Amino acid sequence: MIRRLTSSAQLRSRQRIALSGLALLAAVGLGLAASNPSSGNRANARAAAGRPNIILIQSDDQTMRQFTNRVMPNTTRLLSRHGTKFTDYIATTAQCCPSRASLLTGQYAHNHGVTSNAAAYPALIDKHNVLPVWLREAGYRTMHVGKFLNGYVQFAHPPSRVAPGWSEWYTVLRPGTHYYDYQLGVNGHLRHRGHKPEDYVTRVLGKDAVHLIHAHAPQRRPFYLQLDERAPHVGLQKDPFGSCDRTPIPDRRDEKRFKNAPLPHPPSFNEANMSDKPGFLSSAPPISASNQLRIRKHWRCALASLVGVDRDVGKVFKAVKQAGELYKTVFIFISDNGLFFGEHRIASGKVLPYEEGLRLPLAIRMPKRYLSGARRVPKVGKPVANIDLAPTILDLARARPCLPRRNCRTMDGRSLMPLLTRSGGWPKDRGLLTEYQVADAGRYATCEFAGIRTRDTIYVRHSRVVNPATSKCIPTDQRERYNLEKDPFELHNLCFGGSAANCPASAAQVNLEARLSRLRDCAGIAGRDQQVNGRPFCE
Incomplete structure (x- = not known):
């Protein structure tokens, strides 16, 4: 059995002790003003003058299939065609709040503490030791617009209070699922x-x-702008101008843009034979015709809602160009997690570690001056993740994940700059952790798992699942392994039926077990970071 994710108290203890070396992340170490913050900030602002503006735009629940030129022409033209498209980018925990916490910290969920939406913002460890704080210490103006982490409103007193690190705060508070009112x-x-x-x-x-x-x-x-869009997340309200009630709600002018769009039917849609799946999921019934119509409506409304997001990308790009800042502004576009539209008989939702939930859009447009003389890389196919975004942003900003007096957070991700500048130094067979933990879940759901995902394989161990008879989480040991090259739609579980006895008896399986055991308790990267309490490095 896999050990449980570490308790919050243990996580906080680890973070208080941990110091990050990060010698390889920062090309230039910035002096952190501890004695006179105001004069230190002025000095850092002067030092930052030659560094890029950074704009990160994040959609909400957007899948890889929705990231197309037909749906998002501005985004694909401005960022993908004239930037770098990452084709194997994943969320290490495919749910809103854990994914966004990884963006703010560069850490896996077992290190930042937000292991599910239920845990939410109150579970985030060291709330003042996060990306916007580090960037402000380095002289950046930090600006947040849109959705923030789940549970922030309940935590903040008053709810309108600005979260740590943000110079400008234009944030949706409540209700967090509304497009109007x-x-x-x-x-x-x-x-x-x-x-x-x-x-x-x-x-x-x-x-x-x-x-x-x-x-x-x-x-x-320089500035860092994070625009966290609401769309295409489901809107839990009536559509005042159309028919997208309790689905993603489009702008009034976009209501009919995709009214006839077909719902994709990949081989995994309403999967015909689920006998290979773990027991908690194999008993899921086929999706009925009426439910398929509901899923199709959700799909069409989601596409229409993304037209507004794409319009925002164009407006933001135009504003930067009008300001004469295009030559020194980096653009990053991501989604926080994917969503199921009937694949594997999952009518809706996320979390489960299948490709529909894990693999996401990532596009980065980098001005030539920051590419170290290298030609633009149009496409990157190596496995990367949301834990890599904070290290990349810090690398560009020549900043460190530290507060004054060297109170540093040990990040688990690595900067993507070697991939963007063709400078090498990237691990050959990188394995990324996917993990999740929640106290209670719905039917046909997992409550806790840990898995490893490489370029061609995903191997997952579910340690708690929902008992259909009681709707309560119970201990288990159910497993999944898929060859993503030969079986990209994950139709053939190599650990048939979720049984450990059915997993391949091979050196490759032993290697996956060993790597997963290390990853699920890992912290930091060897050669860059100090070891944290004797724990294994993530790489």
């Missing part, structure tokens, strides 16, 4: 939006992002 926190003040067309959340967030760019791009101080 919601509250924003604007630099500590509440702002209510109604149900008029101009209140549509994607329009508002795009307008706020453009406003901040026009206000701060002309200044010498």
Whole structure:
């Protein structure tokens, strides 16, 4: 049996003790002002003048199949065609809050503490030791627009309070699932939006992002802008202008854009034979015709809602160009996690470690001046993850994951710059951890798992699943292994039926077991970081 994910108390103890070496991340170590913060910030602002602006735009629940030129022409043209598209980018925990916590920390969930949406923002360890704080220490203006981590409103007092590290705060507060009739926190003040067309959340967030760019791009101080879109997450309200009730709600002008779009039917859709799957999932019934119609409606509304996100990408890009900052601005586009649309008989939801939930869009547009003389890399197929984003951003900003007095967070990811600049130094057979832990879950669901995903294989061990008879989580040892090259739709579990006895008896299986055992308790990277309490390195 796999050991449980570490308790929050143990995690906090680890983080208090851990110091990060990170000698290879920062090309230039920045002096951190401990005695006089105001003068230190001015000095850092001057030092930062030659570094790039960084804009990260994150969609919500967008799948890889939805990242196409037909759905998002601005994004694919401006970022993918003129940047680098990563074809094997994953979320290490495929759920909103854990994924976003990994973006803020560069860590796996077992290190940052947010192992599920239920754990949410209160579980985040060292809340003041996160990406926007590090960037501010390095002289950046940090600007947040849109959705933040689940549970922040319940944690913050008052709810409009600005989260640590942000210079500008234009954040959706509550209800967190609404496209109309919601509250924003604007630099500590509440702002209510109604149900008029101009209140549509994607329009508002795009307008706020453009406003901040026009206000701060002309200044010498570089900025980091994180635009966290609401779409295409399901909206738990009635669509005031169309028929997308309780689905992703599009902008009024986009309601009919994909009204006839077919629902994709990959080989895994409504999977015909589930006998290879673990017991908790193999008993899931086929998806009924009426439920398939509901899934199709969700799909069409999701595509239409992404038109607004794509419009925002175009507006943000145009604002940067108008400000004369395009030559020194890096753009990053991601999704936080994927979603199921009937694959493996899963009618909706996320979390489960199949490709539909794990593998996501990632595109980076990098000005030539930051490529170290290398030609642009159009496409990268190596396994990368959301834990790599914070190290990449810090590398670009020449910053470190530290507060004053060398209170540093040990990151588990690595900078993507070697892949973008063709400079080598990337691991040959990289294995990434996927993990999840929650107290309770729904039917046909897992409550806890840990797995390893490489370029061509995923191997997962479920240690707690839902008992269909009681709807409670119970201990188990159910396994899945798929050859992603030969079986990209994950139809043939090599550990048939989830049984350990049916896993291949091979050296490769022994190697996967050993690597997974190391990864699920790992911290940091050998040669870059100090070892944390004798724990294994992630790489």
